[in-house]
Amino acid sequence: MKTELLEKYADFIVRVGVNVQPGQTLLVSCPLEAAPLARLCVRSAYAAGARDVRVDWYDGLTARARLELGDEAALSEVKPYLERSYLDYAESEGGACVLHILADDPELYAGLDAGKINRVRVARNQKLKTWRDYTLNDKIAWCIAAMPCPAWAKKVFPELPEASAVEALWNAIFEVCRVTHGDPVAEWETHIARLNALRDKMNAYHFSSLHFSSANGTDLNIGLADGAHWESAASFDDRGTLFVPNIPTEEVFTAPHKDHVDGVVYGTKPYAYNSQLIEDFHVTFQNGRVTEYGAGKNEALLGELLASDEGACHIGEVALVPASSPINRSGILFYDTLFDENAACHIAFGASYPGTCKGGKAMNEEELKKHGMNQSVIHEDIMIGAADTTVTGLTEKGETVTVFSGGEWAF
């Protein structure tokens, strides 16, 4: 991979993705394998005026050993210092912003006890709710971006030798993140403007529900939350800073009504949950709740996901992505939601984003629930869009509008 492209990518992540502001502290979480990217992001953050940068490194193999050998109670424990380690910065005068760098083996935890892993994760998320709400509610700017690691690259390109696979995955990431040609900052301005125009169009229709269908058997009706608001690529934090939470992003999305989802939906890409792969799955909903499900691989893991908490078997997001998105056009299955969710329409089990409901960021949990906004400690996107997907919208006035036809935006 060319150093010049890596530098462009890092700088773009810091300036457009997180949009680090002068005086802020950038909190980075990063796997050991992604050190070359993290180091460049540290330098870019200082150049953007960051007061401080803290990198919290993690190691997949150490995490696997702990989940394999550690006691569940000990693993689920969250000492008081941990939430403070974030809040001490988020609450400080200069404030904080967050960058998560991913470089994960999609099957890192293959063969481990999926139930234990999920219970540990859910327990920890519950105890870190105050901090997690900072990003879920866009109180502070946050961004997720990725770089290849050998295990991930070999999963995506199994036919290539390791070094070539890593190189190929780098090229794919640079390409779908619009880094390869010219100035990514300018390219993303255009891209965001286009997505915003689609978002505005969707909001203008005032849809009350959407219907998804495909020859694969998908026949799903999704009622939208009361006051559902469509969002796209970029968000504003509480200080008014524009940031791009996901790199790449191709979606226009909103909040379903947690109790008004009915029908059956078929997964169109494998889903990596807790570093194990769920494949060939389908889910049936009644009154918003999953009543039946199945999977060709790791069905029990899908069950664990859906049983995480009360809200895990309802959905909190519906997102529209055309089949012609650069990620889908690349023909590559990334085995990573950050990419694959931008290759296809998707729904998410678990929490809704308060920002996708009018006035939602100022509502408490009770008020959000009254609007049909789903609550959960998980938020897991699964891909349901295919090349023949049709999406129709029902407006508040009772008109039916074609939104997607043949997997593409109809307008």
Place this chain on the structure above:
Amino acid sequence: MKTELLEKYADFIVRVGVNVQPGQTLLVSCPLEAAPLARLCVRSAYAAGARDVRVDWYDGLTARARLELGDEAALSEVKPYLERSYLDYAESEGGACVLHILADDPELYAGLDAGKINRVRVARNQKLKTWRDYTLNDKIAWCIAAMPCPAWAKKVFPELPEASAVEALWNAIFEVCRVTHGDPVAEWETHIARLNALRDKMNAYHFSSLHFSSANGTDLNIGLADGAHWESAASFDDRGTLFVPNIPTEEVFTAPHKDHVDGVVYGTKPYAYNSQLIEDFHVTFQNGRVTEYGAGKNEALLGELLASDEGACHIGEVALVPASSPINRSGILFYDTLFDENAACHIAFGASYPGTCKGGKAMNEEELKKHGMNQSVIHEDIMIGAADTTVTGLTEKGETVTVFSGGEWAF
């Protein structure tokens, strides 16, 4: 490097060095480069019954970027969570123990502002005093061990290609740590017994001062602290667990009287301070205090060290190591105190260990000072022993005893 040796080394570090006890949490600090060793230590710790293992990774190049680009006030800040991140475990029912893995480029910070680096370090150490006292006072078991990184290996073996240099440094570390042949656990039992016998002999003499001389010009008289007690390889933590703080270790050491050190001493090995090298140095003492110093390389850095705080220009440790120690016999200059201090007699600027004064672990700062025990936020060992070093001891009764002759134990 052979996997089998690495596994033996990791297991020995965990079982003999830290001596992890059932129910404890092992807190590991480790550079990214040392991941292969850290991962094995995690597994050994669980096998030894650890309740939990936390690895705090750090990256030298990120640390360098922060020290280069970061604001001094921001770098010197210690948020409340940081000390809690250790104390939450140390104060827990099962308690904690600590493993520091080193794999550092001895010149990582070459060319940076040495004054800024030292001020940041001193400020942070002061704010973390409560936690630092846990290890300085042996309240909990702690151990420092090392593994090669390419930059360090190339410094030690500049004539070798990188991969061969790393291999050569591995072999040297395994050899001087007694891991290469047979069972390191058994070898270390014998080794510790031999050092303990020398320690007991030194304590039986009841020396009030030592005199160091060498043809290089060293002529130094070191009065010992009131109630000075000689220690060796292994220590006991507050729960009575035996641990070996340094791997390797060859020293028998005690506390000088902070105000009774006089004469001149010449350094016999380069000294890596804050990842910059001080070379060809000498120091003159009067009434315990440094009154003059010089160095062929990085003299200003030596000045920064000595100006760190009130106690930094007094010494807190004197240690005896024979020229025949395996580290010295290897003929290798490691550019790392963990190794080089075990190749030569040494003294340490800064804090004394309370355990090297009879009853010292129960004394407060005032009481320790009254006994002549030095206080400081730094503890920096510098090597002063040569192949011709003579050490004589003056007993309380006024007898002179030869302790070292020709660089070797005289008994």
